[in-house]
Amino acid sequence: MYVTANRDTCGGCGLCTVTAPEVFGQDDECVVTILLPRPGPELLPRVREAAERCPTGSIGTAGDHAEKGPI
């Protein structure tokens, strides 16, 4: 699984960084960064939760057979 994050639409609230801190970070401008682009299956539930909670819909996941989204 790949994690995708759209830095153009990110609103900088940082909910993802507390939901899955191993996977998501924020740069100096608060824009989302991906720390772990291919998290293991044990992190999947929290990555999904981060995607669901993201207020701007900027986080997604893509399977190994899918196109890699914008990171």
Add this chain to the structure above:
Amino acid sequence: MEPTRCPYPFRRAAPLDPPAELQKLRAEPVVQVTLPSGDTAWLVTRYKDVRALLADPRLSRNLSRPGAARISKNNRLFQDPKMDPDPPEHTRIRRLVMRALTAARVERLRPRVQQITDELIDRMAERTPPVDLNETLAFPLPIRVVCELIGVPAEDQDRFRGWTQAFLSISGLGSDEIERSMAELDQYMRALIIAKRGEPGDDLISAMIAVRDQEDGRLSEYELHWWSRLLVLVGFETTAVQLGACVAMLLSRPDQLKLLRDDPGLMPHAIEELLRWKLVGSSVTMLRYATEDIEVGGVVIPAGSSVIPGADFANQDDTVFDRPEVFDITRTDNPHLTFSAGVHFCAGSSLARLELEVALSTLLRRFPGLSLAVAPHEIQRRADKFLENFVEIPVTW
């Protein structure tokens, strides 16, 4: 003949229940409403459409456009022709402000929020009930937290209540009175910014001054002043009204209160449910302007119309929420839109959640017999505000 239009915000039959119109009118994807100013807007009622529109760049937040509906006749609220509330201008400044408000930064404020809460509740416990919860906790806590965050000295904090009351008035005050309050706040913030320039602190205004003084185009002097004022104006009243309303709501539902007292681990779910219930008011402040024709559920909203994505409707949508009319603090799947969504998602939502969690947990722990000192239907709301404040919330223990 003109079709009949409902006035919006709706009146509530009972102070703690959602207006009945939220269920009745959702049969239509869009309804036309009349705002307190007399202007017309299109109100969008279904969750899916509301959420999509909040992320739709064809809807502008810039209400200074000619022909845009006004919420109030007397109050220009967020409308300043010199400020562009749409991306990319808005995004540039918002990111500066967000640094102080990210979920991780806010979590570090927890011990301080707990300390202020404990002090206020100690003082409340010394008094003889009944007391007004607005006065003892719901207002002082968020005022102190936001003032420390942005760098307003403690001795000045009392003056802010009056200024925000004027800012949030729809019809209670004349435009002269509102303008005068705003001028006073402006004067105060000018003096504060001069003082912080000389002696910066570890606060948001000092941080914004530092960015401004780098002269790299990220923040102008005008924007620095405008955002400093805005942070004060929107920084505590929302949380204060929500906190008071949360207490009133929980105390008026003994079955739900018991669940929460028996299992304090339910608090995060309870807070989301209290937020979904949209106790602080309508969605009138989410007013937008359509820059193009927009189709919603088969209805075309023409370019130039004003549009309200109805978060209050969306939060009661039974295609998203199981039995939405039931207030249920054990609800786990709760993607409510009370903090909006998209680029204007509430910047202070993490701080608001923290304050609600600390305040409600501490209050319930310290007062095992806390109850309303009046019947729930006797709690009075003010209807002439953007936020539907409670006049007072009398509690006893």
